[in-house]
Amino acid sequence: MISLEIQEKIEQYVKSCGCELYGVELLRENNQEILRVSIYSPQGVSLDQCQEVSQLLSPFLDVEDPISSEYVLEVSSPGVERVLKNPRHFLLSLGEEIEVKMMDKSKIQGKLLSSDEDSFVICGANGEQKIAYSQTKKVKTIFQW
Known part of the structure; x- marks a missing residue:
């Protein structure tokens, strides 16, 4: 460590x-x-x-x-498509497209609008959603070819 x-x-x-x-x-x-x-x-x-x-x-x-x-x-570099593991990663990725795998195994895609120490806001097909980090299984940036 x-x-x-x-x-x-x-x-x-x-x-x-x-x-x-x-x-x-x-x-x-x-x-x-x-x-x-x-x-x-x-x-x-x-x-x-x-x-x-x-x-x-x-x-x-x-x-x-x-x-x-x-x-x-x-x-x-962490790469174009990279896993977001902590609030710092979310701040560095504002404005980028992300894919969120939720604990319930559902997926959400959209633009990362904002983040703080506890949650982030994504704008996807269902409009803006505030999601707590604790509700997510994996979040990564996605690159649209």
């Missing part, structure tokens, strides 16, 4: 590159620890921005050493 203090410092580095921090995850894939830093920009994230963030974070993480084992730093 990465401390809140380290995440806040990572966020400062990401912002200095003109992006927003979308998330920080520590995971294990193929017996390798990976520190995945996802960055976001409404205009999209370029490979150059990922490289810039990586080059800024590497020395900082070498000094702070937030993970006791060896790991790989991975900086990437």
Whole structure:
């Protein structure tokens, strides 16, 4: 687990590159620890921005050493279609089309209009609906081709 203090410092580095921090995850894939830093920009994230963030974070993480084992730093975009897991993700996705899978297994699609700490508002086929995060099973942005 990465401390809140380290995440806040990572966020400062990401912002200095003109992006927003979308998330920080520590995971294990193929017996390798990976520190995945996802960055976001409404205009999209370029490979150059990922490289810039990586080059800024590497020395900082070498000094702070937030993970006791060896790991790989991975900086990437969360993608065009991404899962919205917390209020921050919803704020960064305002105005985008989303798909909501409810706890009762029904689905709602529409534009994300607003969000706060407890709920969000979507405008879909049934008009505007306020939905509590606790009522949802999975929410993701959807890209219309």
